[in-house]
Amino acid sequence: MSWAFLRDLLSGVNKYSTGIGRIWVAVVFMFRLLVYVAAAENIWKHEHDEFECNIKQPGCENVCFDHFFPVSHIRLWALQLIMVSTPSLLVVFHVAYRENREKHHNQKLYRNPGKIDGGLLYTYLISLILKTGLEIVFLVLFYKLYNGFKIPHLVKCDIKPCPSTVDCYISKPTEKMIFLYFLVATSCLCIVLNLSELSYLIFKYSIKCYLKRHMKKQQ
Amino acid sequence: MDWGALHTILGGVNKHSTSIGKIWLTVLFIFRIMILVVAAERVWGDEQDDFVCNTLQPGCRNVCYDHFFPISHIRLWALQLIFVSTPALLVAMHVAYRRHEKKRQFRKGDQKCEFKDIEEIRKQRFRIEGSLWWTYTSSIFFRIVFEAVFMYAFYFMYDGFRMPRLMKCNAWPCPNTVDCFVSRPTEKTVFTIFMIAVSSICILLNVAELCYLLTKFFLRRSKKAGNSKQQPNHENKEETKQNEMNELISDSCQNTVIGFSS
Numbered sequence: 001m002s003w004a005f006l007r008d009l010l011s012g013v014n015k016y017s018t019g020i021g022r023i024w025v026a027v028v029f030m031f032r033l034l035v036y037v038a039a040a041e042n043i044w045k046h047e048h049d050e051f052e053c054n055i056k057q058p059g060c061e062n063v064c065f066d067h068f069f070p071v072s073h074i075r076l077w078a079l080q081l082i083m084v085s086t087p088s089l090l091v092v093f094h095v096a097y098r099e100n101r102e103k104h105h106n107q108k109l110y111r112n113p114g115k116i117d118g119g120l121l122y123t124y125l126i127s128l129i130l131k132t133g134l135e136i137v138f139l140v141l142f143y144k145l146y147n148g149f150k151i152p153h154l155v156k157c158d159i160k161p162c163p164s165t166v167d168c169y170i171s172k173p174t175e176k177m178i179f180l181y182f183l184v185a186t187s188c189l190c191i192v193l194n195l196s197e198l199s200y201l202i203f204k205y206s207i208k209c210y211l212k213r214h215m216k217k218q219q
Numbered sequence: 220m221d222w223g224a225l226h227t228i229l230g231g232v233n234k235h236s237t238s239i240g241k242i243w244l245t246v247l248f249i250f251r252i253m254i255l256v257v258a259a260e261r262v263w264g265d266e267q268d269d270f271v272c273n274t275l276q277p278g279c280r281n282v283c284y285d286h287f288f289p290i291s292h293i294r295l296w297a298l299q300l301i302f303v304s305t306p307a308l309l310v311a312m313h314v315a316y317r318r319h320e321k322k323r324q325f326r327k328g329d330q331k332c333e334f335k336d337i338e339e340i341r342k343q344r345f346r347i348e349g350s351l352w353w354t355y356t357s358s359i360f361f362r363i364v365f366e367a368v369f370m371y372a373f374y375f376m377y378d379g380f381r382m383p384r385l386m387k388c389n390a391w392p393c394p395n396t397v398d399c400f401v402s403r404p405t406e407k408t409v410f411t412i413f414m415i416a417v418s419s420i421c422i423l424l425n426v427a428e429l430c431y432l433l434t435k436f437f438l439r440r441s442k443k444a445g446n447s448k449q450q451p452n453h454e455n456k457e458e459t460k461q462n463e464m465n466e467l468i469s470d471s472c473q474n475t476v477i478g479f480s481s
Contacts, residue, residue: 009249071405082249093241
């Protein structure tokens with residue numbers, strides 16, 4: 001019970017997505033989930049043990065680490081992955097509701113329960129907006145919490161019980177920074193994919209609507 | 220045997236749940252079990268190793284850690300998730316019992332049995348009525364009770380939901396009042412608040428599901444009472460059938476109209 005669950009969830013969502021939606025699933029799976037599990041997790045694994053301060057005062061390291069890393073990058077990354085995958089469940093629920101209704105009435109009520117039309121279109125659009133919103137929220141959170149996307153080699157700390165301003169050294173700052181930039185780049189790519197899918201769907205269905213009205217007027 | 224096994228067991232119950240029950244199950248798996256396994260366990264992973272006390276006295280650190288964390292947050296959450304998932308097993312057992320009875324009837328060659336083969340019985344989805352309603356409702360009630368008990372236990376044991384940075388300890392063999400520092404207190408507070416928030420959402424979902432089931436029950440009862448006071452049964456059945464047909468036709472018309480307009 002771990003990331004395999006998310007992977008199964010995303011594969012389930014894939015069935016009811018548009019072409020761009022499937023590219024989004026592939027990007028999330030290959031460039032975010034896989035990179036997280038295979039590489040990023042190990043970089044941040046011993047961040048606390050390897051955080052060293054130039055002092056022997058017990059408790060100073062703990063307090064300084066807590067001050068500079070209120071929530072670890074890797075936890076924020078994991079939360080972002082989970083939150084960003086969840087809105088797609090709305091679509092799955094809606095399709096399940098449609099299929100349930102058909103079964104209940106023992107009649108074919110929809111041309112195809114999985115096709116994006118009618119109420120399902122609105123659910124899909126809402127899920128896209130939520131996904132994009134959550135991505136932006138997490139990027140802003142990262143930026144605000146860590147004053148940008150840079151990770152310094154050295155931080156100065158003077159919180160009690162540290163007796164004076166103490167130098168503290170972060171482990172693997174360059175590697176962490178590279179992966180952080182990678183995270184930001186893939187998030188931006190996903191935002192772009194979501195926005196293009198949103199515009200594509202709105203454009204497609206407005207054209208359809210306009211053509212139908214035009215045909216009705218002609219008749 | 221891990222959380223995956225729980226997923227297998229509860230997945231079977233999902234088929235017979237209400238819509239709110241299915242949402243509850245999704246919230247449980249994604250926002251509680253997954254977060255616990257993927258994130259929270261790492262945050263609490265080094266809690267004892269990085270619990271540092273300002274003393275060299277051997278044993279003092281161990282004693283102070285034990286005093287302030289009688290049972291770790293992670294273990295409490297794991298217990299809470301197990302207890303909260305267990306009432307669903309009552310429903311699973313009841314459904315299995317009903318299936319067993321139906322299979323027995325089928326094998327006897329009972330003419331009342333409407334199934335064509337064993338496979339249909341296995342795949343059948345039971346409606347929540349009769350004794351199954353009572354089992355289902357009591358399972359939701361127990362879920363709410365367990366959630367509330369664990370949330371209170373949390374609050375009581377840790378004096379609120381905040382993790383302090385510094386704790387003062389003077390348990391023996393510490394020579395005097397000693398400063399002890401917890402590792403990652405802010406991150407732990409954030410995750411504690413997150414888990415408490417999701418527990419509250421789950422309690423609300425359970426309460427909503429309970430209200431929904433009770434409302435349905437009383438509506439059904441009043442309908443039955445209303446029907447028995449009116450005309451004889453066979454005339455009523457014709458009317459209700461006609462009403463259902465009308466509903467179906469109007470529903471399907473509406474859907475085709477919506478389908479075409481979009």
